Amino acid sequence: MDVVGVRKTGDSPAERQAANVALQELCGFVDRLIAEDEPVLNTMRFRKGVLVGSDRHLARYFKYVEEFPRGAPPSE
Secondary structure, three states: OOOOOOOOOOOOOOHHHHHHHHHHHHHHHHHHHHHHHHHHHHOOOOEEEEEEHHHHHHHHHHHHHOOOOOOOOOOO
């Protein structure tokens, strides 16, 4: 699910129409951008020790996920 937004400039019908047009254009842009990146994102494979400096945000996220508290699965 994607979330996009545009700034509301007023409540007049013309301003609402302009915001709706801008929102539709932005949604189209985001959809095209994701579709363009999808083949690459679906084939990426990450491993510890092979990330480069520009991947620091991704490495931080991986560390967060690894350290995230989790409980033991329920026993049967």
